[in-house]
Amino acid sequence: xxxxxxxxxxxxxxxxxxxxxxxxxxxxxNAMYWYRQDLGLxxxxxxxxxxxxxxxxxxxxxxxxxxxANTDDFPLTLASAVPSQTSVYFCASSDSFLLPLHFGNxxxxxxx
Amino acid sequence: RKEVEQDPGPFNVPEGATVAFNCTYxxxxxxxxxxxxxxxxxEPKLLMSVYSSGNEDGRFxxxxxxxxxxISLLIRDSKxxxxxxxxxxxxxxxxxxxxxFGGGTRVLVKP
Numbered sequence: 001x002x003x004x005x006x007x008x009x010x011x012x013x014x015x016x017x018x019x020x021x022x023x024x025x026x027x028x029x030n031a032m033y034w035y036r037q038d039l040g041l042x043x044x045x046x047x048x049x050x051x052x053x054x055x056x057x058x059x060x061x062x063x064x065x066x067x068x069a070n071t072d073d074f075p076l077t078l079a080s081a082v083p084s085q086t087s088v089y090f091c092a093s094s095d096s097f098l099l100p101l102h103f104g105n106x107x108x109x110x111x112x
Numbered sequence: 113r114k115e116v117e118q119d120p121g122p123f124n125v126p127e128g129a130t131v132a133f134n135c136t137y138x139x140x141x142x143x144x145x146x147x148x149x150x151x152x153x154x155e156p157k158l159l160m161s162v163y164s165s166g167n168e169d170g171r172f173x174x175x176x177x178x179x180x181x182x183i184s185l186l187i188r189d190s191k192x193x194x195x196x197x198x199x200x201x202x203x204x205x206x207x208x209x210x211x212x213f214g215g216g217t218r219v220l221v222k223p
Contacts, residue, residue, distance in 0.1 A: 033211070042214065088153055100161065100201075101211065103156050103157070
């Protein structure tokens with residue numbers, strides 16, 4: 001089934017640990033995005049990639065890094081997790097900038 | 113002022129009634145507009161795109177008012193299953209990639 005797959009679905013992580021959230025899409029979309037969603041703050045863009053080999057910073061990039069080695073994969077890494085990174089993380093993709101986003105199922109991350 | 117603003121609600125709607133709500137955006141150069149639906153912290157799903165001429169999809173009608181810089185969503189004959197949070201998305205081509213979400217409007221349809 002075509003779409004976006006995120007892993008893990010949920011994770012409890014000790015502060016200071018390194019964590020990579022995985023995101024894979026099979027729709028051959030050029031653009032991919034990482035958002036976090038927190039109560040009262042809505043969806044906020046962390047990082048994005050317009051095409052394989054390029055990445056850019058979104059609204060809240062600090063503490064996160066991404067890579068886009070190929071079209072399908074866009075992992076998000078927390079180098080040293082902090083409790084404020086407790087959130088629900090959504091990966092999304094789109095065929096081009098002006099086209100609607102397709103979202104993965106989300107990763108619920110708790111940093112203790 | 114936030115770039116994209118929505119009334120958070122909740123809008124309590126009797127089943128069968130009509131509900132409408134807006135999303136205002138601050139940048140007049142915004143290019144594309146969408147409504148998404150999100151259930152219980154699940155992933156947002158595209159409900160409909162918003163075209164300049166307005167568009168309708170079944171019980172849902174979306175409109176764009178560029179002069180006043182807002183988009184609207186109207187739901188007719190509300191169903192219990194319409195209970196959700198409705199997010200507007202505004203796109204702007206600027207340095208970097210700019211898709212901005214509103215905070216969402218919560219709609220609760222009650223029997």
